[in-house]
Amino acid sequence: MKLITAIIREVQLDKVREALIEADIKRITVSRVSGHGQQRIEEMYRGQIIIPDLIPKIRIEIGVNDAFVDITVNAILKAARTNGAGSVGDGKIFITPLEECIRIRTGERGGTAI
Amino acid sequence: MTKRSKRSLFLMMILFFSFTGLYASDGTPIDTGATAWMLTSTALVLLMIPGLAMFYGGLVRSKNVLGTIMHSYVAMGIISVLWVILGYSMCFGGNTFGGWFGWNSDYFFLKGIDTKVMDAGIPEYVFSMFQGKFAIITPALIAGAFAERVSFKAYCFFIALWSLLVYNPLCHWVWASDGFLFKLGAKGAIDFAGGTVVHISAGVSGLVAALYLGARRGYPYQVIRPNNMVITMLGAGLLWVGWFGFNAGSSVSSGLSTAQALVATQVAAASGALAWIIIESTHQGKATALGFASGILAGLVAVTPAAGVVQPYGAMALGVIASLICYMAIMLKNKMGYDDSLDAFGIHGVGGITGALLLSFFIRPSWMADAVLKAGGSWTVWNQLGIQALAVGIAIVYAGVMTFILIFVLNKIIKFKASEDEEMAGLDRSYHGERGYGMLNPS
Numbered sequence: 101m102k103l104i105t106a107i108i109r110e111v112q113l114d115k116v117r118e119a120l121i122e123a124d125i126k127r128i129t130v131s132r133v134s135g136h137g138q139q140r141i142e143e144m145y146r147g148q149i150i151i152p153d154l155i156p157k158i159r160i161e162i163g164v165n166d167a168f169v170d171i172t173v174n175a176i177l178k179a180a181r182t183n184g185a186g187s188v189g190d191g192k193i194f195i196t197p198l199e200e201c202i203r204i205r206t207g208e209r210g211g212t213a214i
Numbered sequence: 215m216t217k218r219s220k221r222s223l224f225l226m227m228i229l230f231f232s233f234t235g236l237y238a239s240d241g242t243p244i245d246t247g248a249t250a251w252m253l254t255s256t257a258l259v260l261l262m263i264p265g266l267a268m269f270y271g272g273l274v275r276s277k278n279v280l281g282t283i284m285h286s287y288v289a290m291g292i293i294s295v296l297w298v299i300l301g302y303s304m305c306f307g308g309n310t311f312g313g314w315f316g317w318n319s320d321y322f323f324l325k326g327i328d329t330k331v332m333d334a335g336i337p338e339y340v341f342s343m344f345q346g347k348f349a350i351i352t353p354a355l356i357a358g359a360f361a362e363r364v365s366f367k368a369y370c371f372f373i374a375l376w377s378l379l380v381y382n383p384l385c386h387w388v389w390a391s392d393g394f395l396f397k398l399g400a401k402g403a404i405d406f407a408g409g410t411v412v413h414i415s416a417g418v419s420g421l422v423a424a425l426y427l428g429a430r431r432g433y434p435y436q437v438i439r440p441n442n443m444v445i446t447m448l449g450a451g452l453l454w455v456g457w458f459g460f461n462a463g464s465s466v467s468s469g470l471s472t473a474q475a476l477v478a479t480q481v482a483a484a485s486g487a488l489a490w491i492i493i494e495s496t497h498q499g500k501a502t503a504l505g506f507a508s509g510i511l512a513g514l515v516a517v518t519p520a521a522g523v524v525q526p527y528g529a530m531a532l533g534v535i536a537s538l539i540c541y542m543a544i545m546l547k548n549k550m551g552y553d554d555s556l557d558a559f560g561i562h563g564v565g566g567i568t569g570a571l572l573l574s575f576f577i578r579p580s581w582m583a584d585a586v587l588k589a590g591g592s593w594t595v596w597n598q599l600g601i602q603a604l605a606v607g608i609a610i611v612y613a614g615v616m617t618f619i620l621i622f623v624l625n626k627i628i629k630f631k632a633s634e635d636e637e638m639a640g641l642d643r644s645y646h647g648e649r650g651y652g653m654l655n656p657s
Binding site for chain 2: 111112114115143144145
């Protein structure tokens with residue numbers, strides 16, 4: 101089992117969700133986060149150039165069985181890239197080993213609980 | 215304050231009063247009571263526009279909240295300017311082009327009414343500003359039908375042209391003393407405060423625009439929920455308060471007819487709101503805040519054309535019936551699947567039509583007696599219903615056809631609908647470079 105954490109652009113959330121649903125990945129947690137990576141944006145506001153030090157992003161977390169890791173990652177890659185070839189600020193995907201997964205309702209453990 | 219400045223203040227006051235004394239009357243004496251109430255009404259109707267901005271703003275997703283609020287606010291800018299330059303003239307001038315709209319060069323830039331006092335005893339400036347507020351709110355109402363998916367620039371051009379080509383002619387027909395709907399039948403088509411001019415025209419135009427532009431991305435399978443019901447409820451409250459100016463101010467006096475309109479307004483709003491939550495909780499199990507707000511609006515919209523002619527029981531009936539019919543209209547919309555995002559047609563169009571037609575059955579006896587005299591013998595409810603239906607039909611066809619032509623042409627020149635990327639990013643970011651709720655992120 102793996103935990104897939106993706107940090108994506110706010111704007112791409114709809115497309116990523118649609119791509120995941122199409123790939124039959126429907127169990128998902130989404131949160132609003134702020135962060136800083138390679139991207140450096142300049143915003144013009146009231147005639148002044150502003151460089152926000154933290155940029156709003158969306159974090160998606162999905163716990164998957166090993167067989168679904170590639171499917172999930174490919175769906176996110178396909179949908180979160182912007183401008184065709186991708187551009188700085190599209191985000192990152194982290195994959196971490198997932199030690200255990202427990203469904204609270206039944207107490208089931210492991211792969212079937214995902 | 216020194217002695218000298220005191221003296222100059224005194225001198226200024228003398229000058230001021232002598233000037234106002236000179237210019238106060240133009241033959242007709244000013245009725246200060248009526249003028250005071252019309253000034254108040256003008257302010258109340260303007261208050262409805264921030265109210266509408268809040269009502270609509272709360273109902274969209276958070277990425278579109280500022281864009282939606284701006285749809286109402288920018289109307290205050292664009293339409294006010296147009297109104298002073300030529301809107302008032304087009305509405306209340308004498309018939310031109312066979313009565314298509316009015317024109318009076320005195321009203322161009324309002325330059326000829328500086329010292330004019332109307333027969334009602336109020337300065338014409340006050341009346342023109344009061345009417346100008348109606349011209350502002352009408353195009354702003356349409357924005358609810360295509361919320362969350364239009365380009366800001368195209369919207370600005372749209373409301374400017376719509377105001378000139380749809381609102382001003384309709385307003386002239388219904389409210390100018392030589393408008394052809396004003397003179398229809400025994401005592402004219404009844405549209406006290408703008409059922410046909412404001413609500414039916416805006417609702418029908420909204421429907422046409424929503425159908426032409428198509429749905430929002432993801433509608434209806436993706437759940438699109440309001441970002442902030444609290445500001446929606448505050449907006450609905452402001453609309454209710456402002457509506458007293460809208461209806462009771464439309465008597466253009468401060469007297470009995472004002473009081474009659476005021477009571478009708480309150481009764482219809484309350485009965486409409488109650489009816490909606492009763493219907494809704496019977497049908498769906500819960501009485502929602504949005505349902506209550508929708509009921510307020512349905513009642514207010516329905517009583518708008520009727521406020522001058524119905525008694526409290528009639529207003530109460532209109533409120534209940536309007537809520538029932540609007541509720542069914544929205545159910546039908548959900549079945550048909552077109553995207554009238556914030557129910558501009560479902561509430562304003564349908565509610566306005568309901569009110570304008572059914573008011574015929576609740577007209578106070580004294581009005582009917584007067585109509586019988588003017589018609590020279592007989593004038594029945596059915597005669598009046600016919601006149602009302604004719605006026606409603608003309609408003610629907612004219613607003614619908616003109617809006618279609620306008621959007622069709624405008625869409626060729628400037629793209630009306632937002633691109634998919636702009637829509638996904640949200641109107642706030644795409645067109646205004648701002649966000650409504652920056653505080654949600656640490657930044």
